[in-house]
Amino acid sequence: QVQLVESGGGLVQAGGSLRLSCTTSGRSFSTYRLGWFRQAPGKGREFVAAITRGGVGTYYADSVKGRFTISRDNAKNTLYLQMTSLNPEDTAVYYCTVDVHVYGDLALLATYEYWGQGTQVTVSS
Secondary structure (H helix, E strand, C coil): CCCEEEECCEEEECCCCEEEEEEECCCCHHHCEEEEEEECCCCCEEEEEEECCCCCCEEECCCCCCCEEEEEECCCCEEEEEECCCCHHHCEEEEEEEECCCCCCCCCHHHCCEECCCEEEEEEC
């Protein structure tokens, strides 16, 4: 069982920045692939970004590419999402997630086994 806790969400004006963090339990953090998804009101959960075990490989949705940066600190069992140039369309609950088995397409919900409870990000215009 892996437990994840997100933090760092909040209210920000358009053009602003936020950094989300996700701390995890367990002893095998460095062996997991990790991701961020988001869910806006009335919409399905969508892929935002993912990172490989060593942190060398990063992947982004087209809608956030160039504005968001995913990173990880394996020594602290923590995943990050640095978000810049935020706009109202980024308003959503953001979830961090873990792929324990290291298999499958990182952009797909079904690839991941564990999820955090989510943190709200609201961008005002």
